[in-house]
Every structure is written in C-alpha cells, then in structure tokens.
Amino acid sequence: MTFELETPIPLVDLDRLDRNINRMADYAASHKLGLRPHIKTHKAVRVAEEQIERGAVGLTCATPREAEVMAAASSDLLVAHPPVGLKADRLARLPGDVNLMVALDSAESVETLAKAARSANRPIRVLVELDLGMHRVGVPAVEQAIAIAKLVKDRPPLMYAGINFYPGHIRTPAGQMDAALGKLDGELHAALQALEKAGVTPGIVSGGSSPTAFRTHDIRGLTEFRPGTYVYQDRSAVALGTCDRDDCAFTVLATVVSNAVPGQAVVDAGTKALGREPRDLHSDGGFGELLDRPEVTVSRMSEEHGVLDLSKTSWKPQVGEQVRIIPNHVCIVTHLNDVIIGIRNGAVVERYSVDARGR
Amino acid sequence: MTFELETPIPLVDLDRLDRNINRMADYAASHKLGLRPHIKTHKAVRVAEEQIERGAVGLTCATPREAEVMAAASSDLLVAHPPVGLKADRLARLPGDVNLMVALDSAESVETLAKAARSANRPIRVLVELDLGMHRVGVPAVEQAIAIAKLVKDRPPLMYAGINFYPGHIRTPAGQMDAALGKLDGELHAALQALEKAGVTPGIVSGGSSPTAFRTHDIRGLTEFRPGTYVYQDRSAVALGTCDRDDCAFTVLATVVSNAVPGQAVVDAGTKALGREPRDLHSDGGFGELLDRPEVTVSRMSEEHGVLDLSKTSWKPQVGEQVRIIPNHVCIVTHLNDVIIGIRNGAVVERYSVDARGR
Numbered sequence: 001m002t003f004e005l006e007t008p009i010p011l012v013d014l015d016r017l018d019r020n021i022n023r024m025a026d027y028a029a030s031h032k033l034g035l036r037p038h039i040k041t042h043k044a045v046r047v048a049e050e051q052i053e054r055g056a057v058g059l060t061c062a063t064p065r066e067a068e069v070m071a072a073a074s075s076d077l078l079v080a081h082p083p084v085g086l087k088a089d090r091l092a093r094l095p096g097d098v099n100l101m102v103a104l105d106s107a108e109s110v111e112t113l114a115k116a117a118r119s120a121n122r123p124i125r126v127l128v129e130l131d132l133g134m135h136r137v138g139v140p141a142v143e144q145a146i147a148i149a150k151l152v153k154d155r156p157p158l159m160y161a162g163i164n165f166y167p168g169h170i171r172t173p174a175g176q177m178d179a180a181l182g183k184l185d186g187e188l189h190a191a192l193q194a195l196e197k198a199g200v201t202p203g204i205v206s207g208g209s210s211p212t213a214f215r216t217h218d219i220r221g222l223t224e225f226r227p228g229t230y231v232y233q234d235r236s237a238v239a240l241g242t243c244d245r246d247d248c249a250f251t252v253l254a255t256v257v258s259n260a261v262p263g264q265a266v267v268d269a270g271t272k273a274l275g276r277e278p279r280d281l282h283s284d285g286g287f288g289e290l291l292d293r294p295e296v297t298v299s300r301m302s303e304e305h306g307v308l309d310l311s312k313t314s315w316k317p318q319v320g321e322q323v324r325i326i327p328n329h330v331c332i333v334t335h336l337n338d339v340i341i342g343i344r345n346g347a348v349v350e351r352y353s354v355d356a357r358g359r
Numbered sequence: 360m361t362f363e364l365e366t367p368i369p370l371v372d373l374d375r376l377d378r379n380i381n382r383m384a385d386y387a388a389s390h391k392l393g394l395r396p397h398i399k400t401h402k403a404v405r406v407a408e409e410q411i412e413r414g415a416v417g418l419t420c421a422t423p424r425e426a427e428v429m430a431a432a433s434s435d436l437l438v439a440h441p442p443v444g445l446k447a448d449r450l451a452r453l454p455g456d457v458n459l460m461v462a463l464d465s466a467e468s469v470e471t472l473a474k475a476a477r478s479a480n481r482p483i484r485v486l487v488e489l490d491l492g493m494h495r496v497g498v499p500a501v502e503q504a505i506a507i508a509k510l511v512k513d514r515p516p517l518m519y520a521g522i523n524f525y526p527g528h529i530r531t532p533a534g535q536m537d538a539a540l541g542k543l544d545g546e547l548h549a550a551l552q553a554l555e556k557a558g559v560t561p562g563i564v565s566g567g568s569s570p571t572a573f574r575t576h577d578i579r580g581l582t583e584f585r586p587g588t589y590v591y592q593d594r595s596a597v598a599l600g601t602c603d604r605d606d607c608a609f610t611v612l613a614t615v616v617s618n619a620v621p622g623q624a625v626v627d628a629g630t631k632a633l634g635r636e637p638r639d640l641h642s643d644g645g646f647g648e649l650l651d652r653p654e655v656t657v658s659r660m661s662e663e664h665g666v667l668d669l670s671k672t673s674w675k676p677q678v679g680e681q682v683r684i685i686p687n688h689v690c691i692v693t694h695l696n697d698v699i700i701g702i703r704n705g706a707v708v709e710r711y712s713v714d715a716r717g718r
Contacts, residue, residue: 004445005445006445006446006449006718007444007446009718040663062663063663081627081663081664082617082678085365085681086363087627105617105619108678108679109616112679131619135620136620136659136664136666137616137617137619137620137664138617139619144619255443255444256443257440257441257443257468258441258468258495258496258497260465260497260498261490261497264494266495271636272691276635276636276637277630300495302495303399303421303690303691304421305495307495319441319443320471332630335662335695337718338717338718
C-alpha cells in the first residue's frame with residue numbers, strides 16, 4: 001500500500017489508539033483509580049479530549065507550554081516537574097479556571113512557587129515528590145517530605161494536596177514485577193503511615209508509569225496513576241512485555257531512497273524523524289523495526305537517513321517503496337513533529353496537530 | 360550569571376559564530392575552493408545569509424522544506440538527498456529563480472526527478488553520488504555512476520552537473536587523517552579519470568564534511584565542499600579534534616530543578632532538549648557537558664530531566680541555579696527548537712528563528 005504523503009511523517013492507527021485509550025479507561029474504572037494520563041506522549045488536544053471523555057480525572061504535563069495547551073482539554077492539570085525560575089510565574093498565569101497542581105521536591109521550589117502564586121493571587125495545589133527507587137527527582141526520606149509538606153501548608157495560597165512518585169525504574173513485564181511492586185508497596189505504605197502520623201495525610205497519592213499501569217491496584221494507598229505511552233505504545237513497550245505488537249498505534253511512514261550500497265537499503269527517516277533512542281538499555285536492537293517486516297530493523301542512522309539491515313530478510317526494497325517504522329520510543333518522535341496523520345483501515349481519515357510541541 | 364530566560368533554551372555566542380564562519384570562509388578563499396555549507400546545523404536564514412555574505416557559493420539542504428526556506432538566502436541550492444516520491448515534485452516547484460541542483464544515486468531517482476522537472480518545465484542540475492567509504496548512499500562502482508550520468512544526460516530538462524560524495528566515515532583529528540585522506544584521494548582520482556574517459560567529465564566535484572573541512576585542499580579534483588557543524592561546533596567535534604572547546608558557540612541553557620537525590624543534580628534539559636546523541640560512537644561520555652565545568656556531564660536523561668554527574672566536582676548545585684550545556688551533537692538540538700537566543704559577552708542581543716525546522 002502506498003500513501004500519497006510526503007515522508008517521513010507519523011501515522012497513527014486510530015482504531016488502535018481508541019482501543020488503547022479504552023483499555024486503560026476500563027482498567028481505571030474497574031479498580032476505582034483516578035487516571036491522570038501524561039500527555040507528553042501525544043501533546044495533542046484531540047487525544048487528550050478522548051482521554052477525558054473516557055473518564056480521566058485530569059491530565060499530567062511536564063512543561064508550562066503543555067499545561068497552557070492542555071487547559072483546552074481539562075481544567076484539572078498536574079505539572080509533574082519542579083517549578084523553577086520563570087516557569088513558576090508562567091504556571092501561575094494559567095487561565096483562572098484551571099485547577100492547577102504542581103509536584104516538587106525542595107524548599108526552594110516551594111518558595112519559588114509560593115511567590116508566583118501570591119503574585120498571581122492564585123491557589124495552587126502541591127504534591128510532594130518521593131523517590132521510591134527511580135533516583136531522578138523526589139526526596140529519598142519521608143522526613144524530608146514531611147518538612148516540605150509542612151512548609152507548603154505555611155505558604156498560602158499554596159495548598160498541600162498529597163504526594164507523588166514515579167516508578168520508572170520498574171521495567172519488567174507486568175506478570176514478572178511482583179518483587180519490585182512488593183518493595184514499592186511496602187516503602188509507600190510506611191511513608192503513608194509516617195505522613196499521617198506527622199499530620200500531613202495526603203489526599204492524593206499519585207504514582208504509575210505505563211509499564212506498571214495495569215498493576216496499579218496492587219499498590220496500597222494509590223489514588224491516581226499517570227501512564228503516558230499507552231496511547232500509542234512503541235517498540236520498547238513491546239520489548240518490555242507491556243503490550244502486544246498489535247497495540248502499536250504509531251508508525252513513521254518512510255520511503256526507500258537508496259539501495260545502492262549492497263546488503264542494505266536507506267530510508268528518509270533518520271535521527272531527525274526517529275530519535276536515537278535505544279529499544280531498551282541493555283540491547284543493540286536497532287532504532288526501530290518495520291511494521292510489516294519485524295525482522296528488518298533500522299540499524300544505523302544519520303540525521304535524514306536510516307539504514308535498514310536486510311541481513312534477515314529476502315525482501316529486496318526498491319527505491320520509492322514506502323515502509324512503516326515502529327519507533328523505539330514514541331514520545332520522542334511526537335516531539336519531532338508538528339502534524340500527525342490519522343488512519344483507519346489503512347486509509348487517511350484525519351490530520352491533527354501536535355499542539356503542545358515546542359516551549 | 361543568570362539569564363532572565365525560561366529554560367531549557369539554546370544560546371548561541373554570536374562572536375564565536377562569526378569567528379567560525381569567517382575561519383571557514385577564509386580557508387575556502389585561500390584555496391580557491393567553493394564553500395557550500397550544509398544548513399542542517401542551523402536551519403536559520405540569518406546564519407545562511409552570513410555564510411553567503413562571506414563568500415559561500417551556495418547552500419546545501421537535505422529536505423524540501425530546507426530548500427524552500429533557504430531560497431531566501433541563496434539562489435544556488437544543492438539538495439543532497441535522493442529525490443523520491445512527492446519530494447521530487449515539491450523540489451521542482453521551488454521559486455523559479457532558484458538554480459536547483461539535486462544529488463542522487465539511482466535510475467529510479469533520475470526518472471522520478473525527470474518527471475517532476477518536465478511537469479514543472481524546470482531545468483534541474485544533477486550530481487551523481489559516489490560511495491567512497493561512508494556506505495550510506497552513493498553507488499560503489501564508477502561504472503554505475505557513469506550509467507546514471509548518461510541517463511541524466513538523456514533526460515532533459517535534467518542536466519548532468521557532476522558528482523558528489525560524503526566522507527562522513529573519516530572521523531579522526533585533521534592532523535591524523537593522512538592515510539584515510541590518501542585512500543579517498545586515490546579512489547576519487549581514479550573515478551574522475553574513468554568519468555572523463557566515458558565522456559561524463561564532472562563540472563562540479565562536491566565533497567567535504569566538518570571533520571575533513573580544513574584538509575579539503577588535499578583531495579585532488581574537488582571543486583566544492585559542504586561542511587555543516589562548523590558554524591556552531593559541539594562536544595563531538597571537540598572530542599574528534601576538529602575544533603577547540605572555545606569554538607563551541609552553541610549551549611543549552613538549563614536550570615537545576617532538583618538536588619534531592621544525593622550525588623547528583625537534575626536539570627530541566629533532557630532528551631527533548633539535548634537529543635540522545637553519543638559524544639562519539641565508542642565512548643560512554645555522557646550526553647553533554649557544562650560550559651563552565653567540563654568535569655560535569657549529563658550522565659542520564661529522561662524526556663525533560665537531565666541528571667548531572669557530580670562525582671568529579673566539589674560544586675554543590677542549588678535548585679534554581681542555571682547551567683550552560685555543550686551538547687554532543689548540535690544539529691539535533693537545533694531541530695528540537697523554534698528559537699535561538701543570540702548572546703555577545705554574556706548578554707542577550709538577539710533572537711532568531713530556526714526557520715527551516717519541521718517538514
């Protein structure tokens with residue numbers, strides 16, 4: 001099948017997108033968990049609106065721009081990135097009907113956000129971020145969380161709303177993560193008890209990643225979870241066992257531009273179309289694979305060239321032939337594009353904007 | 360020094376940019392070589408205009424969008440990417456005053472481009488691409504180049520203009536590339552003799568990369584060269600010995616957002632601000648280093664988080680503190696941004712657009 005489209009360009013199979021959105025919404029509903037999807041994966045109001053329509057309690061964003069754009073889809077926004085510098089002021093200037101919540105992990109961030117909130121005369125809910133093993137942001141000790149929570153309570157119009165964490169370090173198939181989840185559950189449970197004892201019982205306990213999403217109900221005390229990648233899925237998610245290959249809704253349409261060098265073919269999707277993301281941290285699995293030919297991977301890239309490894313196929317690609325590439329990490333590919341092509345049953349039915357791309 | 364800017368955002372030291380542009384222009388002039396810079400590194404009309412003003416014979420682009428935008432800076436454009444599918448038609452529709460040249464390596468590309476050129480009634484010059492060791496695109500045998508050149512001559516309004524190649528496989532410091540350059544020179548010389556004998560003497564012989572740029576005069580027969588990265592330089596170029604660290608004109612301004620996890624600090628520049636590009640293919644050197652603290656590298660990244668490795672410094676970063684990161688591969692960072700901040704002597708003096716970003 002050939003699309004009358006200039007390549008490289010992302011295609012989203014809208015039937016798969018619908019299915020992915022519905023599956024997560026159903027899971028959240030059946031376990032009475034709040035679903036607050038992270039929009040970094042799609043950055044599109046059109047997709048966010050579908051998530052809200054299917055019951056999401058709000059949205060998670062990382063940047064001020066994402067929050068500004070997503071205010072069109074939901075009035076309940078969590079910015080899950082510490083507010084520093086001019087970003088705090090920009091967040092405080094969000095439309096007045098947005099019920100804003102911000103995650104942070106330091107006294108400096110509290111003071112910065114409090115100053116911005118006072119200037120804008122705007123209440124802002126605060127989650128205190130715990131590090132439960134990811135070792136990225138978040139305070140490692142619950143005593144620190146208690147101190148920050150108390151500081152927040154002393155800084156109106158900030159309001160202490162609860163805690164959050166990101167279990168991004170748990171990257172095993174859902175059926176094999178019992179030990180890791182058990183450890184997480186134990187640490188979180190102890191933290192919750194300490195917070196309660198200190199008089200800063202969290203109303204919201206927000207966790208969840210895409211790989212752990214369908215195990216969220218096994219973590220005691222969680223009220224919300226924030227998966228992102230599940231809408232589109234990608235090659236890394238398949239490799240992790242998080243989803244089936246047929247759940248991958250997002251491919252990059254590319255065209256074979258050269259087969260002059262023996263043993264390979266070159267497509268017009270390179271690092272500026274796919275990103276240089278590993279499939280997983282411990283493999284040399286290439287930078288993407290063909291939707292219709294899983295045995296063919298993108299083995300090397302330049303900025304505008306992707307080299308297809310033909311060593312495991314008898315296929316002889318012709319110049320001009322189109323291919324669809326499942327990227328390793330879809331959130332990066334979204335960020336590289338302004339427009340997404342929506343398809344159903346292989347036909348183009350829609351174009352939508354990556355509204356929150358940029359800063 | 361603190362900039363009143365929301366981070367992450369790219370800063371370009373315009374004094375260094377001027378120096379880099381002038382140095383390459385002076386080299387080209389002193390050796391009577393045509394300089395046709397690849398604009399993929401900056402994608403900015405403002406920078407392209409400076410390159411043309413300082414004597415560049417034209418510009419090199421990779422995508423139709425780049426060519427459309429760069430028509431504002433030069434009427435002599437080379438698109439150094441095989442024209443396939445709808446791209447050939449789009450190129451043929453460039454403004455009539457653009458003297459277009461396209462590089463290709465297959466009969467299919469010739470036929471596609473010829474059809475587009477006939478439809479638009481537009482002459483297009485063609486370079487036939489040779490593979491001289493990069494093994495990406497380009498025909499490996501001169502006999503194939505001769506056949507394609509003859510086909511081009513049979514397909515007016517296409518015009519056979521010459522040959523091109525990209526020596527991107529030569530990645531050693533300029534002073535240590537004698538053997539590689541000697542091999543390249545010998546192969547090119549033999550190819551040129553064969554082309555002449557076959558009656559398809561190339562008027563233009565186009566080569567050159569940023570690492571080999573200042574050795575271009577050592578390759579017999581070259582008429583033009585196409586360096587890109589030299590305008591901004593980057594950490595990979597420094598690692599290769601292509602430039603000095605003080606030549607790096609481009610940094611990403613970022614802010615420390617967390618120091619909660621011991622032994623590290625987290626900045627707001629992750630893969631969506633820096634790209635996940637290796638410093639070089641054989642090292643584990645991190646994803647960028649601080650301009651003022653070369654011993655501090657970005658050792659891990661998420662999409663909006665970069666983790667600074669503090670193991671080699673006594674510096675204790677505070678939340679809110681700004682840092683400037685030299686990225687590994689600047690061309691990718693450009694592609695992630697819409698706007699560049701120009702500075703001189705540490706002060707913001709200009710903002711310019713990444714005009715040719717997107718498709």
